[in-house]
Amino acid sequence: MIRGVIFDLDGVLVSTDELHYQAWKHLAEELGIMDFSRKDNERQRGVSRMASLEIVLEKGAKEYTEEEKIALAEKKNDYYKRSLQALSPADVLPGAKEALEMLRQRGILTAVGSASKNAPEILERIGLIPLLDKISCGLDTTKSKPDPEVFLVAAKKLGLSPESCLVVEDAAAGIQAAKAGGMKALAVGPLYQQLGGDFAARDLSAVESWDEIL
Ligand code: B16
Ligand code: MG
Numbered sequence: 663m664i665r666g667v668i669f670d671l672d673g674v675l676v677s678t679d680e681l682h683y684q685a686w687k688h689l690a691e692e693l694g695i696m697d698f699s700r701k702d703n704e705r706q707r708g709v710s711r712m713a714s715l716e717i718v719l720e721k722g723a724k725e726y727t728e729e730e731k732i733a734l735a736e737k738k739n740d741y742y743k744r745s746l747q748a749l750s751p752a753d754v755l756p757g758a759k760e761a762l763e764m765l766r767q768r769g770i771l772t773a774v775g776s777a778s779k780n781a782p783e784i785l786e787r788i789g790l791i792p793l794l795d796k797i798s799c800g801l802d803t804t805k806s807k808p809d810p811e812v813f814l815v816a817a818k819k820l821g822l823s824p825e826s827c828l829v830v831e832d833a834a835a836g837i838q839a840a841k842a843g844g845m846k847a848l849a850v851g852p853l854y855q856q857l858g859g860d861f862a863a864r865d866l867s868a869v870e871s872w873d874e875i876l
Contacts, residue, residue, distance in 0.1 A: 664876045665826040668816045671776035673832030673851050675758045676788050685741035695722045708833030710806040711735050751789040757867025762793035771795045773816040807835040810843030
C-alpha cells in the first residue's frame with residue numbers, strides 16, 4: 663500500500679526546462695559554442711547542474727579546470743535564477759495541484775524529490791509549498807539520479823519505508839532511481855510511454871485510476 667508520493671519537480675509539477683535551456687544556451691554562446699541545441703538539452707533533464715555543464719562543454723574544444731567549471735555553473739545559475747523571477751502559480755503543470763490536494767484528502771503524504779538546488783524557491787513561487795509535507799532536493803544530496811539518494815532522503819523525511827512510496831517522474835534517470843530505491847514509479851511527460859514506469863500517464867491530469875496505483 664502506498665503511504666507517500668514523491669514528485670519530481672521539473673517536468674512533473676512545473677516546466678522549467680525551457681528556462682534551463684535558455685540559460686545554458688546563453689552560457690554556451692559566451693563560450694563560443696554556437697550549436698548547443700534543444701536536443702542536447704534533452705539529455706540534461708533530471709541531471710545535476712555540474713553534469714549538465716559537461717553536456718555543454720563537450721560541444722566545445724576547450725578544457726577547463728575544476729575551479730573554472732564551478733564558476734561557469736554559477737554563471738548559468740545566475741541567468742536561470744533571473745528567469746525564475748517570472749514564475750507564478752499559473753506555471754503549475756496540468757493536474758499537479760489537483761493530485762496533491764486529492765492525496766492530502768486521502769491522508770497520503772507528499773514530498774518533492776528533485777535534483778534542483780533551486781527547488782525550494784521554485785515551489786515558493788508556484789505556490790505549492792502548503793500542499794507538500796517535505797522537500798528533498800539538490801541541497802540534501804551528493805549523488806545524481808539514477809542514484810536513488812534524493813528519493814531515499816524524501817522517504818526518510820516523510821518517515822516512510824521506500825516500499826510504501828510512489829515516485830512520479832518525467833526522466834528515464836528518475837524512473838531508474840525510483841526502482842533502484844525499491845519504489846514504484848509513475849511515468850509522466852512527453853516520453854511517458856517509453857520510460858519503463860510501473861504506471862504511465864501523459865500528465866497528472868490524465869492518470870486513469872489513482873485507486874489502482876495507490
Ligand atoms: P539546478 P528535476 C533538474 O530538476 C532539472 O531537470 C535539470 O535540468 C537540472 O540540471 C537539475 O534539476 C539541477 O537544477 O541547477 O537548479 O540545481 O527534474 O530533478 O526536478
Ligand atoms: Mg524532471
